[in-house]
Amino acid sequence: MQKILDAVLAGETAALGSLPVPEFYRGVTVHADEVEMFAGESTQDKDPRRSLHVDEVPTPEPGPGEALVAVMASAINYNTVWTSIFEPLSTFEFLRRYGRTSELAARHDQPYHVVGSDLAGVVLRTGPGVHAWKPGDRVVAHCLDVGLEHPDGHGDTMLDPEQRIWGFETNFGGLAELALVKSNQLMPKPAHLSWEEAACPGLVNSTAYRQLVSRNGAAMKQGDTVLIWGASGGLGSYATQFALGGGAIPVCVVSSEQKAEICRRMGAELIIDRSAEGYRFWKDEQTQDPKEWRRFGARIRELTGGDDPDIVFEHPGRETFGASVFVARRGGTIVTCASTSGFLHQYDNRYLWMHLKRIIGSHFANYREAWEANRLITRGRIHPTLSSVYPLEQTGQAAFDVHRNAHQGKVGVLCLAPEEGLGVTDPELRERHLPEINRFRGV
Structure with missing residues (x-):
């Protein structure tokens, strides 16, 4: 492994194939034998530092259409938190189900699960049938694993019944020194970014692009008012950038003044600090409070000059969904991609059907959407939101931070990269955008 790292650090990536x-x-x-380790504990008390291990595991051989990548850096996503606390179910169920589909997929059904759905690194090997990528290519990976053998996936790969999220529903993920990916997960690494900066946008940037910009999501247009929950977080920070870059008006919902300041740094002007303003959308575990929905809607109209949101960018789920349906304008869209506060959503359907609103489910992105989102990063139009970086050995602490929402933007992890700041090959473009690249750092 040291020889591989030395070649990458020396810029001699063409030699990697030999x-x-x-x-x-x-x-x-x-570990599969630890899936019950948190039995009886509340979700918030489950600690990823106890369940995430750094192990030596056998290297998989790339099969047809696959590539083996030397991972320089990766990042934490909420799916790694779910994996680490075995909620809503153990990911070993995914691996067993996948392993039954083919002899090649059987490699993924192991008593261990190598996690992680982001990476930036260098191609080491490619399997049969891979022509677009070769050893030595500097790449990032998006997290859609799909073979496209089913007709339903050929209009939109996210509709393929065999699509999976790499590193969550498959093994050999990106929080590692090596990773196994489909070749159609690979995209060019943005040359002006370091390894850890390049690794952090993949999942969240692509997810936000489909959810907000794509015709498969909300199809945002110029002038739209967009309510963005968690606007300084992993997903919301990219949604805020897409809204600002696309001529929309973001209304950023955050939970502290510190997070509000991050949104201002991105260029947002309309901000609601829901902790400071004391919004409580649930009276108790069973009962929501429509008065709080109305107070929240009035606050949005106060900021916008009377406009309700054309689009609500949803991902907290249970805690906020009732309010989201209520505050969207007549004919508006609530687009949801996650449920970090709970999967069982409740809302008053009168405000949906009588006001002709739409709820759209959005899950990650297809290759084209991920490529377009990455191209915006590559051109310096959208910027990484990296706030802190951990070594591989401290991935449990990094996941703990995300689980407790004690982070801003994205949390990175160094895998093979020995230190931060390496991997930049376009310093001129970097210099032009350095303030934007660093605006989440040290917050």
Whole structure:
């Protein structure tokens, strides 16, 4: 592994194809024999630092249409938190189900799960049938794993019944020294970004692009008022950038003045600090409070000059969904991609059907959407939202921070990269955008 790292650091990536691939590599794992370790504990008390391990695991051989990547850096997503606390179910159920589909997929059904759905690194090997990528290519990976053998996926790959999220529903993910991906997950690494900066946008940037910009999502247009929950977080920080860059008017909902200041740094002007303003959308565990919905809607109209949101960018789920349906304008759209506060949503359907609103489900992105989102990063139009970086050995702490919402933007992890700041090959473009690249750092 050291020879591989030395070649990457020396810029001699063309030589990687001739270097031997290690038989084992270090990866962050959960263990199948520990899935009951948090039994009886509340979700918030479950601690990823107890369940995430750094293990030596066997290196998989790339099959047809696959690539083995030397991972320089990765990042934490909420799916890694879910994996680490075994909610809403153990990901070993995904691996077992996948393993039954083919002899090639059976490799994923292991008593360990190497996690992680982001990476920036260098291609080491490609399997049969891979022509677009070669050893030495600097790449990032999006997290859609799909073979496209089913007709339903050929209009939109996210509709393929065999699509999976790599590193969550498959093994050999990106929080590791090596990772196994489909070749159609690979995209060019943005040359002006370091490895850890390039690794952090993949999942969230692509998800936000489909959810907000794509015709498969809300199809945002110029002038739309967009309510963005968690606007300084992993998903929301990219949604805020897309809204501002696309001529929309973001209304950013955050939970502290510190997070409000981050939104101002991005250029947002309309901000609601829901902690400071004391919004409580639930009276108790069973009962929502429509008076709080109305107070929240009035606050939005106060900021916008009387406009209700054309689009509500939803991902908290249970805690906020009733309010989201209520505040969207007549004919407006609530687009949801996650449920970090709970999967069972409740809302008053009168405000949906009688006001002709729409709820759209949005899950990650297809290759084209991910490519377009990455191209905006590559051109310096959208910027990474990296706030802090951990070494691979401290991935459990990084996931703990995200689980407790004690972070801003994205949390990165160094895998093979020995330190931050490496991997930049376009310093001129970087210099032009350095304030934007760093605006989440140290917050």
